Amino acid sequence: xxGLTRYKLIFLLPGLLILLGIxxxxxIFTVRVSFSGWxxxxxxxxxxxxxxxxxxxxxxRFWQSLSRLGAIAFTxxxxxxxxxxxxxxxxxxxxxxxxxxxxxxxxxxxTTPVVMAxxxxxxxxxxxxxxxxxxxxxxxxTIPWLTHSAWAxxxxxxxxxxxxxxxxxxxxxxxxxxxxxxxxxxxxxDGAGPIRxxxxxxxxxxxxxxxxxxxxxxxxxxxxxETVYVITSGGPGTSTETSSYYIFIRGLRDFQIGYAxxxxxxxxxIMIVLLTIIAKILTKTLVKPxx
Amino acid sequence: xxxxxKIFKVIAIVLWSAFVVAPFLWALTTSFKTANGVMGGATYLxxxxxxxxxxxxxxxxxxxxxxxxxxxxxxxSLIVTLSASAISLALGTLAAYGLSRFRxxxxxxxxxxxxxxxxxxxxMPPVVLAIPFFLMLGYFxxxxxxxxxxxxxxxxxxxxxxxxxxxxxxxxxxxxxxTAMIDGCTPFEAFWRVILPNSLPGLVVAGIFxxxxxxxxxxxxxxxxxxxxxxxxxxxxxLNSSVTPWWSLSASALISVAPLIIVAFLVERYLEKGKISxxxx
Numbered sequence: 362x363x364g365l366t367r368y369k370l371i372f373l374l375p376g377l378l379i380l381l382g383i384x385x386x387x388x389i390f391t392v393r394v395s396f397s398g399w400x401x402x403x404x405x406x407x408x409x410x411x412x413x414x415x416x417x418x419x420x421x422r423f424w425q426s427l428s429r430l431g432a433i434a435f436t437x438x439x440x441x442x443x444x445x446x447x448x449x450x451x452x453x454x455x456x457x458x459x460x461x462x463x464x465x466x467x468x469x470x471x472t473t474p475v476v477m478a479x480x481x482x483x484x485x486x487x488x489x490x491x492x493x494x495x496x497x498x499x500x501x502x503t504i505p506w507l508t509h510s511a512w513a514x515x516x517x518x519x520x521x522x523x524x525x526x527x528x529x530x531x532x533x534x535x536x537x538x539x540x541x542x543x544x545x546x547x548x549x550x551d552g553a554g555p556i557r558x559x560x561x562x563x564x565x566x567x568x569x570x571x572x573x574x575x576x577x578x579x580x581x582x583x584x585x586x587e588t589v590y591v592i593t594s595g596g597p598g599t600s601t602e603t604s605s606y607y608i609f610i611r612g613l614r615d616f617q618i619g620y621a622x623x624x625x626x627x628x629x630x631i632m633i634v635l636l637t638i639i640a641k642i643l644t645k646t647l648v649k650p651x652x
Numbered sequence: 653x654x655x656x657x658k659i660f661k662v663i664a665i666v667l668w669s670a671f672v673v674a675p676f677l678w679a680l681t682t683s684f685k686t687a688n689g690v691m692g693g694a695t696y697l698x699x700x701x702x703x704x705x706x707x708x709x710x711x712x713x714x715x716x717x718x719x720x721x722x723x724x725x726x727x728x729s730l731i732v733t734l735s736a737s738a739i740s741l742a743l744g745t746l747a748a749y750g751l752s753r754f755r756x757x758x759x760x761x762x763x764x765x766x767x768x769x770x771x772x773x774x775x776m777p778p779v780v781l782a783i784p785f786f787l788m789l790g791y792f793x794x795x796x797x798x799x800x801x802x803x804x805x806x807x808x809x810x811x812x813x814x815x816x817x818x819x820x821x822x823x824x825x826x827x828x829x830x831t832a833m834i835d836g837c838t839p840f841e842a843f844w845r846v847i848l849p850n851s852l853p854g855l856v857v858a859g860i861f862x863x864x865x866x867x868x869x870x871x872x873x874x875x876x877x878x879x880x881x882x883x884x885x886x887x888x889x890x891l892n893s894s895v896t897p898w899w900s901l902s903a904s905a906l907i908s909v910a911p912l913i914i915v916a917f918l919v920e921r922y923l924e925k926g927k928i929s930x931x932x933x
Binding site: 365375376377379380390447451460462464468469471476477479481527586605606613618626628632636 | 664665674675678679690691743749754756766769770779780782783784785788803806814840867870871875888891892908909913915916917919920923
């Protein structure tokens with residue numbers, strides 16, 4: 362038994378200790394820093410109590426960035442789910458379509474988000490980019506893609522949808538391909554049309570994987586900042602600034618380390634609580650017991 | 653009715669495919685342009701709309717005016733990504749094997765909690781870690797070094813390796829290692845000689861995930877390095893200003909995503925063979 366314990370530790374400990382050292386320790390350190398007034402002028406771990414947290418509650422820019430993040434993440438993920446599911450339903454029964462679309466759809470989710478964002482930025486350039494060329498041809502005139510707050514938000518969502526709809530598509534396609542055949546046969550015998558078959562058979566059977574896919578994407582979407590940084594730099598003004606981006610500006614641009622740490626801790630706690638609640642609600646409403 | 657559906661299906665797939673490839677085609681055509689092809693508004697077809705030039709592509713390896721040297725950043729990215737992936741894969745495989753085969757119990761903490769601890773690190777927003785990483789790497793004098801970045805990337809990639817490998821080992825029958833141990837192997841020998849040689853598909857998948865995530869990271873490279881150790885995405889984004897010629901930007905962007913497009917084709921072949929079940933992730 363003594364020997365087995367040694368082996369158990371040999372397997373687990375190296376990875377565990379490294380992860381604890383690289384992630385858990387910095388996190389605890391961040392909590393401590395959030396109670397200090399560490400900034401560019403007075404760097405160091407003094408103790409100023411909850412001052413940073415008090416300031417945070419009155420910081421409208423932070424709360425706006427959170428609600429903006431919620432709107433952007435929610436809209437993107439819902440669009441990705443609907444488009445991904447729709448496309449998966451279109452191709453799942455045909456092998457030929459399946460292989461072509463699958464390789465095509467793998468590419469966006471594997472390519473570097475920031476590098477693609479650099480390309481997207483040239484596409485949405487107001488006078489030189491093809492997006493307005495197209496808009497002009499369609500008679501829409503010149504659209505202020507990156508200089509108008511609503512349009513800039515549309516661009517950020519569009520780029521996210523381009524990149525991550527494939528993820529939904531692949532997960533849902535794999536789900537569709539693993540469904541048992543019998544319920545579909547039964548529905549066909551009952552004379553159910555495609556729409557009724559979808560709502561009575563396909564959708565309930567796909568509910569668990571849908572919940573999983575939605576939650577994974579919501580977690581990833583809640584961190585959005587790189588594409589925002591490249592495409593709009595949070596602008597115009599602060600109209601596309603997400604929470605991560607705001608914390609980045611406070612912490613590593615203004616060097617208000619203590620305050621940024623307090624923002625980080627609050628952001629992390631809010632995200633974990635919200636995502637847990639959303640996961641519970643999704644599981645309850647979509648996954649019916651016995652389905 | 654059936655025909656209408658078929659036509660709708662083809663149109664939908666063609667439209668979406670066009671949307672997917674549009675940015676790549678745009679970058680490709682832009683990379684052959686010169687100022688004349690860019691400054692007059694959007695142009696698309698070489699020889700028809702503009703006179704193509706190889707200047708941008710040649711500039712990637714030189715240091716002429718308006719050009720970008722991608723060789724250095726590309727090499728840095730390669731070193732950091734591959735080293736961090738290899739370390740994560742080694743540590744992650746060991747930990748995953750332990751979590752899959754043995755029962756751990758420390759107070760109230762058991763196997764499920766330990767596995768969740770590893771995987772849950774993917775939830776952490778990078779910005780939350782960026783500040784302590786910045787302070788700590790600064791304290792150890794590792795800011796702006798390859799070594800510092802590798803440490804950070806291991807933290808990023810280790811959870812992925814554990815996630816994939818725990819799942820993989822759980823699907824390998826326990827009888828395999830038990831037989832080996834009855835034959836006189838120590839647990840480590842059973843792992844090394846019997847299980848590991850049978851784990852190539854899992855290792856390939858975990859490796860691809862690690863390499864893709866490592867190659868694609870921008871934020872940590874961006875906040876933890878300055879000028880000495882530039883990674884490829886950082887080098888490209890730092891050109892993302894209004895003065896940078898679009899042709900150089902496009903050419904360097906394509907160079908940086910080219911390896912990923914090759915990986916995408918490899919992954920698709922695995923998917924069709926059924927070796928990766930995306931559903932189980």
